[in-house]
Structures are given as structure tokens and as C-alpha cells.
Amino acid sequence: MTDYNFAYLDEQTKRMIRRAILKGLAIPGYQVPFASREMPMPYGWGTGGVQVSAAVLTPDDTFKVIDQGADDTTNAVSIRRFFQKTAGVKVTEATEEASVIQTRHRIPEQDLRDDQILVYQVPIPEPLRFLEPSEVETRKMHALEEYGLMHVKLYEDISQHGAIATAYAYPVKVEGRYVMDPSPIPKFDNPKLEMAGIQLFGAGREQRIYAIPPYTQVVSLDFDDYPFEASKADHACDLCGAEDSYLDELIVDDEGGRMFMCSDTDYCAGRRKQGHVGAQGVPYAEDAA
Amino acid sequence: MTPLLQVEDVAKFYGHRIGCTDVSFDLYPGEVMGIVGESGSGKSTLLNCLAGHLTPDRGAVRFDTRADGMRDTITMSEPERRMLSRTDWAFVHQHARDGLRMNVSAGGNVGERLMAVNARHYGDIRDKAIDWLGRVEITSDRIDDRPTQFSGGMQQRLQIARNLVTGPRLVFMDEPTGGLDVSVQARLLDLLRGLVREMNLSAIIVTHDLAVVRLLADRLMVMKDGHVIETGLTDQVLDDPQHAYTQLLVSSVLQV
Ligand SMILES: Nc1ncnc2c1ncn2[C@@H]1O[C@H](COP(=O)(O)OP(=O)(O)O)[C@@H](O)[C@H]1O
Numbered sequence: 054m055t056d057y058n059f060a061y062l063d064e065q066t067k068r069m070i071r072r073a074i075l076k077g078l079a080i081p082g083y084q085v086p087f088a089s090r091e092m093p094m095p096y097g098w099g100t101g102g103v104q105v106s107a108a109v110l111t112p113d114d115t116f117k118v119i120d121q122g123a124d125d126t127t128n129a130v131s132i133r134r135f136f137q138k139t140a141g142v143k144v145t146e147a148t149e150e151a152s153v154i155q156t157r158h159r160i161p162e163q164d165l166r167d168d169q170i171l172v173y174q175v176p177i178p179e180p181l182r183f184l185e186p187s188e189v190e191t192r193k194m195h196a197l198e199e200y201g202l203m204h205v206k207l208y209e210d211i212s213q214h215g216a217i218a219t220a221y222a223y224p225v226k227v228e229g230r231y232v233m234d235p236s237p238i239p240k241f242d243n244p245k246l247e248m249a250g251i252q253l254f255g256a257g258r259e260q261r262i263y264a265i266p267p268y269t270q271v272v273s274l275d276f277d278d279y280p281f282e283a284s285k286a287d288h289a290c291d292l293c294g295a296e297d298s299y300l301d302e303l304i305v306d307d308e309g310g311r312m313f314m315c316s317d318t319d320y321c322a323g324r325r326k327q328g329h330v331g332a333q334g335v336p337y338a339e340d341a342a
Numbered sequence: 343m344t345p346l347l348q349v350e351d352v353a354k355f356y357g358h359r360i361g362c363t364d365v366s367f368d369l370y371p372g373e374v375m376g377i378v379g380e381s382g383s384g385k386s387t388l389l390n391c392l393a394g395h396l397t398p399d400r401g402a403v404r405f406d407t408r409a410d411g412m413r414d415t416i417t418m419s420e421p422e423r424r425m426l427s428r429t430d431w432a433f434v435h436q437h438a439r440d441g442l443r444m445n446v447s448a449g450g451n452v453g454e455r456l457m458a459v460n461a462r463h464y465g466d467i468r469d470k471a472i473d474w475l476g477r478v479e480i481t482s483d484r485i486d487d488r489p490t491q492f493s494g495g496m497q498q499r500l501q502i503a504r505n506l507v508t509g510p511r512l513v514f515m516d517e518p519t520g521g522l523d524v525s526v527q528a529r530l531l532d533l534l535r536g537l538v539r540e541m542n543l544s545a546i547i548v549t550h551d552l553a554v555v556r557l558l559a560d561r562l563m564v565m566k567d568g569h570v571i572e573t574g575l576t577d578q579v580l581d582d583p584q585h586a587y588t589q590l591l592v593s594s595v596l597q598v
């Protein structure tokens with residue numbers, strides 16, 4: 054523990070990142086440049102999120118990490134261990150116990166409270182990037198609110214697939230002003246972007262931080278005749294029976310047998326603890342025994 | 343009648359080199375102005391100054407805006423100027439790749455300007471795109487193809503559709519037929535002439551090809567070394583050139 058400063062980064066760096074976070078919160082959806090530091094893990098492993106978490110964590114915090122909704126993936130485990138070791142904070146898998154949650158690709162099913170912070174790992178922060186490669190030009194487009202190009206992307210989607218096929222990183226407009234990439238969460242999660250908790254987004258390689266303050270309006274872009282839909286697999290969770298959660302599909306045997314289960318493992322376990330059982334599930338007590 | 347565009351004493355220098363200088367003229371609604379001259383005479387520099395792509399070192403370029411009448415586009419704010427660029431103005435580049443999004447379908451290319459001014463009904467956007475592709479003789483079954491799959495002439499026609507779909511009041515064109523085969527050029531010129539008449543377009547066309555201005559331009563400006571050396575009605579200038587350089591230019595085209 055004494056080998057590192059609290060949460061690995063030095064105090065000056067954390068202050069610099071906090072300034073970027075505060076600026077981001079003051080201008081919802083605006084990408085704030087920051088001087089990303091080398092972290093002891095490769096880019097693509099959430100170095101942006103890790104730096105944001107490092108800047109907001111205090112010794113009293115309880116920390117949770119999820120990757121695609123699960124707490125037990127390699128990525129989630131290594132980030133959790135990293136802060137256990139460098140910050141000595143309590144860690145948890147329970148959404149409601151966590152004060153800071155770092156996530157990749159999901160928003161927890163359970164509504165967050167206003168004393169919770171959700172930190173996203175972001176690979177590509179610029180929603181206009183894929184149609185306009187010039188950074189100078191995209192910054193100008195944001196500054197002047199020239200967002201027609203964003204709809205060109207959705208137009209292309211419909212013309213190629215007959216519907217808006219964008220299923221992840223579905224673009225949103227924040228508080229009627231900035232168009233923002235919500236990171237590669239499924240569009241099912243988009244409505245949850247309007248929440249009580251503070252949402253912070255960190256992109257390490259691209260050196261950008263942005264934020265959504267509590268109770269901010271977040272609108273998913275669409276066309277009048279092709280309205281946004283927060284879709285998910287038309288199925289209930291086979292373990293806990295939940296019909297309102299985002300599901301992962303799993304092939305369970307060689308005969309093509311399938312199983313749907315909540316991608317949010319804590320949510321699923323919580324429901325099973327309460328006694329809910331899905332079509333292929335067993336009661337929680339038996340499973341634990 | 344108020345001019346649509348009033349150009350007053352515009353000059354642009356690249357260091358000590360003259361890009362263009364002492365240029366003044368008025369363009370009236372429905373009028374097509376041709377700018378001719380040999381390579382390096384300052385045509386593109388002037389056009390880019392007028393269209394807001396370059397900032398002149400001197401002069402005024404006043405445009406009759408819908409909201410506030412005559413406004414100097416050089417001193418107006420960048421957001422205002424960019425708004426003009428995607429509504430009342432259009433710019434057709436010599437190289438289609440400079441004026442098209444090559445990784446977006448033909449329909450998306452035409453639809454972009456509509457979406458830029460807040461069109462939000464996919465069906466309407468698509469109908470307008472099909473209509474405009476038809477007007478530039480691209481069949482509707484090509485609407486979802488990318489420009490990379492189009493011939494040079496088709497790309498140029500697509501660029502024109504993309505520019506005209508929002509009904510601009512002033513079109514800037516820089517060598518719109520340059521780089522195309524002669525037969526393809528002729529077809530494109532024919533098409534442009536039809537559109538100019540039908541839509542009563544006001545346009546400024548830069549070219550080194552006198553056949554282009556003969557067909558499209560009401561008036562002509564001849565440039566040499568960054569200066570305008572002769573101006574007048576197109577037929578007058580071409581049939582009875584006053585300046586020695588224009589005489590040379592006209593006679594050399596006859597030899598071709
Ligand atoms: N970006 C530039 N930097 C320096 N000189 C330039 C630049 N663009 C054009 N020029 C010079 O300005 C003059 C006018 O060029 P240009 O407007 O491109 O002529 P045209 O379009 O008639 O061929 C030429 O002498 C050219 O070399």
C-alpha cells in the first residue's frame with residue numbers, strides 16, 4: 054500500500070483529472086481533453102475509466118467493477134484488484150452497496166441513487182468520427198451544433214438494413230445540446246442514461262473525459278418514421294425469470310440448446326435470492342449448496 | 343433590382359504573390375457569371391474567396407440574405423457563414439471526391455444537406471433523394487450504392503444533386519467538367535444548362551474551357567495574373583474580344 058500514492062495516480066494528476074470531470078459536468082456531453090497518463094495496463098483495458106475512478110475514489114468508497122454486466126470477468130477482476138491494492142478501498146459485487154461503479158458495455162439494471170457514481174470505459178469518444186475523420190472538423194461541428202451528419206449515419210443504417218441497426222453506442226443528444234457517444238452499451242440501456250447518479254466517461258487512448266450530471270435529459274437520435282426503440286431479446290431470463298433485464302444468449306450444448314440469462318450477474322443473483330426462478334433455473338439455495 | 347451578390351475590391355495574396363486583386367462585380371438573381379483564364383490566373387482563389395473558403399486580404403463580398411438583406415459574408419461570424427454554405431449556397435468541386443462523402447451511399451450524400459437543416463423523416467428524405475437522382479439521370483436502383491462504384495461523370499452528377507437538393511440561391515462551380523471525357527462533358531453541360539434554366543439558378547462558374555461558358559454563362563470575366571482584364575456579355579466577349587489576351591484565348595480555342 055505504501056508503494057503507491059492513494060489510487061496509484063499522484064495528487065497533481067488527480068487534480069488535473071478532477072478539473073476535467075468538473076468541466077465535463079458543467080457542460081453535459083462535451084468532450085473535455087485531458088492529459089492521459091500511462092497506466093500499468095494496456096489501452097483497451099479501460100485506462101480512461103481507471104484514471105477517472107482513481108480521481109474520484111476516496112478511502113471511504115466501496116468499489117464495484119463490471120464488464121458486460123459481470124463482476125467476474127478477467128478485466129473486471131483485474132481492475133477491482135488494482136484499486137484494492139493501490140487504494141485499499143472496500144470492493145463489492147452488489148450494485149446497491151457500491152458508491153463508485155466502473156463499467157464496460159453496460160448500465161446496471163438496478164436504478165442508481167444520487168450518492169452513486171458510474172464510471173464508463175470509452176474506446177472512441179467521438180460519435181461523428183466514423184463519417185468525419187478530421188478532428189478539427191468534428192470539434193467545429195460540435196461547437197456550431199452541426200449534427201446533420203449524425204442522422205446520415207442513421208439514414209445509412211435504415212437504407213442498408215431496413216431499420217436502425219445500430220445496437221451499441223447508439224448516439225444521444227444531451228440536454229438538447231451536445232451529441233454524445235454513450236460508449237458501447239446496448240441501446241437497451243439508453244433510457245437509463247437519465248438517472249439520479251453521476252455518470253463519468255473516460256477515454257484513455259483518445260484523452261477525453263465527458264459527463265452526464267444527475268437528472269439530465271438524454272435523447273436517443275432517430276427519425277420521425279423510425280423512432281428509437283430500446284430493444285432486447287424477446288425472452289425472459291432462464292435463471293431468474295426477469296422479463297425486464299438485458300439478456301445474454303448462451304449456447305449450452307452440442308444440440309444447439311440455448312439459454313438466456315441476465316447480463317447483469319448481480320441483478321440476476323439478487324432476484325434468485327428473493328426466490329425468483331426462471332424456466333431453466335434452480336432455486337438459489339440449492340445452487341449455493 | 344438588388345444584386346444577389348456584390349463583390350467589391352476583393353484581393354487575396356499568398357505572401358508576395360498575387361492570388362487575385364481589384365475584383366469588383368455584381369451578380370443579379372438568375373444570372374450566371376463565367377470566370378475564364380489560363381491556369382494560375384486566380385480563378386479558384388477568387389471563387390474560394392467568394393464562397394467563404396478563403397478569407398480575402400481586402401474587400402467586401404455582400405450577399406442578399408433572406409433574413410437581413412445585404413450582409414458582408416467576410417465579416418459575418420463563422421456559424422452564420424457555415425449556415426449559408428449549407429442552405430443558400432452550393433459549391434460544386436472539380437474533383438467529386440472533394441464534394442462527396444465517398445463512404446456514404448448516393449442517397450445519404452443527397453440527403454445530408456436535408457438532414458443538416460433538420461429533415462427528420464426518413465421516407466421524405468429518401469423520396470427527395472430519388473427525385474434528385476432522377477433529375478441528374480441516376481436511376482433510383484443506384485440510390486444505395488456508394489460513389490466509389492460510380493463513373494466520373496456519375497460522381498459529378500451526384501455532386502450536383504447533393505448541392506441542389508435544398509434549393510440554394512447561389513451555386514459556385516470550380517471547373518465542373520474538368521477531368522471528364524469529352525463526351526461525358528457534353529452530357530454534363532447539357533444537364534447543367536437544363537437545371538440552370540429550370541431552377542432559374544444564379545451561379546458563378548470557373549473554367550478554362552470556353553465552350554462551358556459559351557453554353558452556360560450570361561456574362562463573362564476574363565482573368566490574367568490575378569486581375570480581371572475584360573468583362574461583358576458572354577457572346578460579346580467571345581465574338582468580339584477587346585483585350586489582346588482575350589483575343590489570344592479565343593483564337594487558341596478555335597485552333598483546338
Ligand atoms: N495555397 C496557395 N499558396 C500559394 N500560392 C497559391 C496557392 N493557391 C494558389 N496560389 C497561386 O495563386 C495564383 C492563382 O492560383 P489559382 O487561383 O489556383 O488559379 P487558377 O484557378 O486560375 O488556376 C497562382 O500563381 C498560384 O500559384
Ligand SMILES: [Mg+2]
Nearest residue numbers: 382385386387
Ligand atoms: Mg483552379
Ligand SMILES: [Zn+2]
Nearest residue numbers: 290293315321
Ligand atoms: Zn436473471
